Amino acid sequence: xxxxxxxxxxxxxxxxxxxxxxxxxxxxxxxxxxxxxxxxxxxxxxxxxxxxxxxxxxxxxxxxxxxxxxxxxxxxxxxxxxxxxxxxxxxxxxxxxxxxxxxxxxxxxxxxxxxxxxxxxxxxxxxxxxxxxxxxxxxx
Amino acid sequence: xxxxxxxxxxxxxxxxxxxxxxxxxxxxxxxxxxxxxxxxxxxxxxxxxxxxxxxxxxxxxxxxxxxxxxxxxxxxxxxxxxxxxxxxxxxxxxxxxxxxxxxxxxxxxxxxxxxxxxxxxxxxxxxxxxxxxxxxxxxx
DNA sequence: CACATACTTTAGAATAATTATAAAGTAGTT
DNA sequence: AACTACTTTATAATTATTCTAAAGTATGTG
Ligand SMILES: [Mn+2]
Ligand SMILES: [Mn+2]
Ligand SMILES: [Zn+2]
Ligand SMILES: [Zn+2]
Numbered sequence: 001x002x003x004x005x006x007x008x009x010x011x012x013x014x015x016x017x018x019x020x021x022x023x024x025x026x027x028x029x030x031x032x033x034x035x036x037x038x039x040x041x042x043x044x045x046x047x048x049x050x051x052x053x054x055x056x057x058x059x060x061x062x063x064x065x066x067x068x069x070x071x072x073x074x075x076x077x078x079x080x081x082x083x084x085x086x087x088x089x090x091x092x093x094x095x096x097x098x099x100x101x102x103x104x105x106x107x108x109x110x111x112x113x114x115x116x117x118x119x120x121x122x123x124x125x126x127x128x129x130x131x132x133x134x135x136x137x138x139x140x
Numbered sequence: 141x142x143x144x145x146x147x148x149x150x151x152x153x154x155x156x157x158x159x160x161x162x163x164x165x166x167x168x169x170x171x172x173x174x175x176x177x178x179x180x181x182x183x184x185x186x187x188x189x190x191x192x193x194x195x196x197x198x199x200x201x202x203x204x205x206x207x208x209x210x211x212x213x214x215x216x217x218x219x220x221x222x223x224x225x226x227x228x229x230x231x232x233x234x235x236x237x238x239x240x241x242x243x244x245x246x247x248x249x250x251x252x253x254x255x256x257x258x259x260x261x262x263x264x265x266x267x268x269x270x271x272x273x274x275x276x277x278x279x280x
Numbered sequence: 281c282a283c284a285t286a287c288t289t290t291a292g293a294a295t296a297a298t299t300a301t302a303a304a305g306t307a308g309t310t
Numbered sequence: 311a312a313c314t315a316c317t318t319t320a321t322a323a324t325t326a327t328t329c330t331a332a333a334g335t336a337t338g339t340g
Pocket of ligand 4: 179181230232236237238246247248
């Protein structure tokens with residue numbers, strides 16, 4: 001049924017390994033998210049709006065949420081938060097850092113920041129990861 | 141009218157300098173937040189529930205939100221986010237770092253972390269602050 | 281102290297992000 | 311082609327938050 005030729009194999013594989021059948025809607029969402037050079041930082045509403053704007057037949061809200069959640073659970077997306085009450089997702093799943101610049105989010109590669117001193121984990125715990133947010137403001 | 145003797149002066153002052161009249165509800169909220177040794181990290185819902193649980197006459201939701209927002213605008217509270225979609229507030233307004241331990245938030249004093257290498261701000265911007273989150277997990 | 285007035289409290293409605301429901305449609309299998 | 315489990319979707323429900331407007335109160339003035 002799917003006209004999903006081998007050029008979509010990489011996206012189909014992401015979906016299958018997330019436990020999802022590669023339906024047209026899901027392949028398009030996955031392609032939109034991962035078929036790009038630069039990291040994408042997005043909310044589900046933003047994703048829905050930017051994809052549906054160009055479409056005559058809209059993909060439903062629930063499908064966007066379901067697909068994003070499954071990709072996140074499978075480890076293909078990372079969730080983070082700004083200081084408003086919406087979830088953001090990051091297509092860069094490696095441990096890395098961010099500039100927060102008036103609502104804009106910019107990646108900082110992990111090796112651009114190194115530590116001289118770091119505290120130890122409390123007893124019974126260990127460090128999972130260390131992530132830095134550098135908040136920016138206008139110059140003068 | 142207020143039975144607010146001088147033992148509440150410090151809280152009344154915080155409210156006044158936040159542009160708020162020191163009503164009984166506001167003084168109690170402010171006292172609850174700042175009359176303690178250790179930093180408090182909280183959501184408005186948590187604050188409301190823990191204060192109202194012990195009260196016969198409940199303080200309304202809107203009053204909690206208004207008071208917290210005013211204290212935040214005046215710089216007496218800092219806002220931050222976890223990976224769910226609610227705003228958290230921090231009574232520690234200094235620039236500092238955190239452990240995130242399964243939903244629990246623990247302060248790390250600023251001087252416990254120092255950097256060896258940090259990126260520069262993009263052109264036209266400058267660094268407002270640098271904050272680190274150390275995510276923890278169970279030991280083995 | 282007595283009033284006036286601007287500010288406050290509150291219940292309840294409204295909004296925004298997200299999750300749940302269940303009926304109609306489709307993918308993968310045989 | 312037919313079966314069945316999984317999906318899509320419209321719509322309802324939920325949660326956190328903000329708004330509204332009516333009733334109540336803090337504070338300055340006489
Ligand atoms: Mn929410
Ligand atoms: Mn919200
Ligand atoms: Zn990123
Ligand atoms: Zn803190």
